[in-house]
Amino acid sequence: MRTMVSLAGLAVLGAVLIGAAPAPQAPVKAPPTPQDILDAAPAAAWKDIAADDLVVMTLADGSSVVYQLAPRFAPVHVANIRQLVRSGYFDGAVILRVQDGYVVQWGRPDEDKTEAKGIEKHPPAEYEFTAKGTSLVPLPWPDSYAKTTGHIDGWPAASDGKSDWLVHCYGMIGVARDVAPDTGDSTQLYTVIGQAPRHLDRNLAVVGRVIKGMEFLTARPRGTGDLGFYKTDPERLKIVSAKMASDLPAGDRPALQVLDTHSGTFDRWLHAKANRSGAFFVRPAGALDICNALPPVRKAP
Amino acid sequence: MRTMVSLAGLAVLGAVLIGAAPAPQAPVKAPPTPQDILDAAPAAAWKDIAADDLVVMTLADGSSVVYQLAPRFAPVHVANIRQLVRSGYFDGAVILRVQDGYVVQWGRPDEDKTEAKGIEKHPPAEYEFTAKGTSLVPLPWPDSYAKTTGHIDGWPAASDGKSDWLVHCYGMIGVARDVAPDTGDSTQLYTVIGQAPRHLDRNLAVVGRVIKGMEFLTARPRGTGDLGFYKTDPERLKIVSAKMASDLPAGDRPALQVLDTHSGTFDRWLHAKANRSGAFFVRPAGALDICNALPPVRKAP
Numbered sequence: 370m371r372t373m374v375s376l377a378g379l380a381v382l383g384a385v386l387i388g389a390a391p392a393p394q395a396p397v398k399a400p401p402t403p404q405d406i407l408d409a410a411p412a413a414a415w416k417d418i419a420a421d422d423l424v425v426m427t428l429a430d431g432s433s434v435v436y437q438l439a440p441r442f443a444p445v446h447v448a449n450i451r452q453l454v455r456s457g458y459f460d461g462a463v464i465l466r467v468q469d470g471y472v473v474q475w476g477r478p479d480e481d482k483t484e485a486k487g488i489e490k491h492p493p494a495e496y497e498f499t500a501k502g503t504s505l506v507p508l509p510w511p512d513s514y515a516k517t518t519g520h521i522d523g524w525p526a527a528s529d530g531k532s533d534w535l536v537h538c539y540g541m542i543g544v545a546r547d548v549a550p551d552t553g554d555s556t557q558l559y560t561v562i563g564q565a566p567r568h569l570d571r572n573l574a575v576v577g578r579v580i581k582g583m584e585f586l587t588a589r590p591r592g593t594g595d596l597g598f599y600k601t602d603p604e605r606l607k608i609v610s611a612k613m614a615s616d617l618p619a620g621d622r623p624a625l626q627v628l629d630t631h632s633g634t635f636d637r638w639l640h641a642k643a644n645r646s647g648a649f650f651v652r653p654a655g656a657l658d659i660c661n662a663l664p665p666v667r668k669a670p
Numbered sequence: 671m672r673t674m675v676s677l678a679g680l681a682v683l684g685a686v687l688i689g690a691a692p693a694p695q696a697p698v699k700a701p702p703t704p705q706d707i708l709d710a711a712p713a714a715a716w717k718d719i720a721a722d723d724l725v726v727m728t729l730a731d732g733s734s735v736v737y738q739l740a741p742r743f744a745p746v747h748v749a750n751i752r753q754l755v756r757s758g759y760f761d762g763a764v765i766l767r768v769q770d771g772y773v774v775q776w777g778r779p780d781e782d783k784t785e786a787k788g789i790e791k792h793p794p795a796e797y798e799f800t801a802k803g804t805s806l807v808p809l810p811w812p813d814s815y816a817k818t819t820g821h822i823d824g825w826p827a828a829s830d831g832k833s834d835w836l837v838h839c840y841g842m843i844g845v846a847r848d849v850a851p852d853t854g855d856s857t858q859l860y861t862v863i864g865q866a867p868r869h870l871d872r873n874l875a876v877v878g879r880v881i882k883g884m885e886f887l888t889a890r891p892r893g894t895g896d897l898g899f900y901k902t903d904p905e906r907l908k909i910v911s912a913k914m915a916s917d918l919p920a921g922d923r924p925a926l927q928v929l930d931t932h933s934g935t936f937d938r939w940l941h942a943k944a945n946r947s948g949a950f951f952v953r954p955a956g957a958l959d960i961c962n963a964l965p966p967v968r969k970a971p
Binding site for chain 2: 467469470494496510511512513514538539540548550562563564565566567568570571572583584587588589590591642643645648649650651652653654655656657658659660661
């Protein structure tokens, strides 16, 4: 937790290792920080995100939010989202709800009867899938909620050994639904903006993750209605357009990469995050929870 | 995750229990929700928060933020905060930093040389204290970071059996410092606005919790400088005044109560939160992490 002074201090003291045994013969070299590890990563450790998995949402305040879809986990919901985007359903939709410490939700208000054309109206739940943890690379630290947590191909996940599911971490996107489980058709989506509401895991379909422009959603004024819904239309920020990146001219597509969760770089980054060192940290945590271990994303160099 | 429709739906379906065995002879009664339990709590389950533990911060946009101090855990830092507030140090201070998913920090910019009068300039760290978990009421669920988590007199805490410490949950307040551990003097404070950054536990002094008006801090535009610092003065929202509630006229004091973490109501509330039921939830989590278990606060009736 650094002040401006400490930024300068860090530069000066970058080589000092607090808490390490003194090494009078040789100069002490601080272990690399998580950022050092990312900066030194080979190009092969970064994977391009397919343009057909990226949605670019332009908001009426001029900001732009990019989210990545998770077709492996929720194929029917993701097909719905692609169809809704391509049919223009979200062009002119709005931010409906901002509940502090919980979620931002967007779509069309209930009184808006715009037809959602060509989608599966009653998708299967897709809350979990029966991979039995086979492709999950586990974290070595316990979790409050699940037997195992870890990563499946770039996504934060959990497993009970029978089925796997994506977890409700900061920035993850889910499908809002009514009381009945089959009422979520992807016309309204939400993203998590506070402490991970893990009680929602396996109760709603998780379909993606905001990977750019999250701050334009989180900094919206909180709604003053029940559950943080905005009460009046002027409070609702308009979504000018939502486009599949694959439908944009090549030069306009966001070129984003995610750190390969099967790479050695990712493993080193995880362990450096769990064991912060350097001048500032007095005591490394020695652990990391899954929602503090979201795979880093960068602009392609 | 409810749409507006589902709010109406919930009212209608409030008595339906999904996932329970059918009970053809008797009507099924849904177990109480966390809110039901709070609504039914006896007055004795709520404890008044001492006015001398409350700071009322009025911001230049007209909003008001109230935070509670934790003198038991960080007595020297809390004494500094009371002194800084009473000497007017924070009147005219600003919000310095909003880093998305991490912290909001306030105080005076480094170039502002206003003297902090009458404080202990080099307080002890107060990162942890050696209560050995004796007064901690443990949660029965595992934690990624600590041997035990639970509550100590209304505060979220952790223990390794040798010492206890307050944890960096959403809304918890810590003391910003420079690189050296004894450089935090409470002139700059921060609060957590995203997934709990538990790697900060035992690396910084935790001194309190925002209990009212959190949304006025979290909805600020994110700073565009390093670590979310605002680059220019006009971006920094001014703190018009900070007052100890105990110094306000009796009628102007915020009358707030916290649910007694030693009460049966609290215990029932925790378990209802860990095992959500009712029409909406398909599968209860069966667990709760410490940062989803912050004691509820209410206005005194």
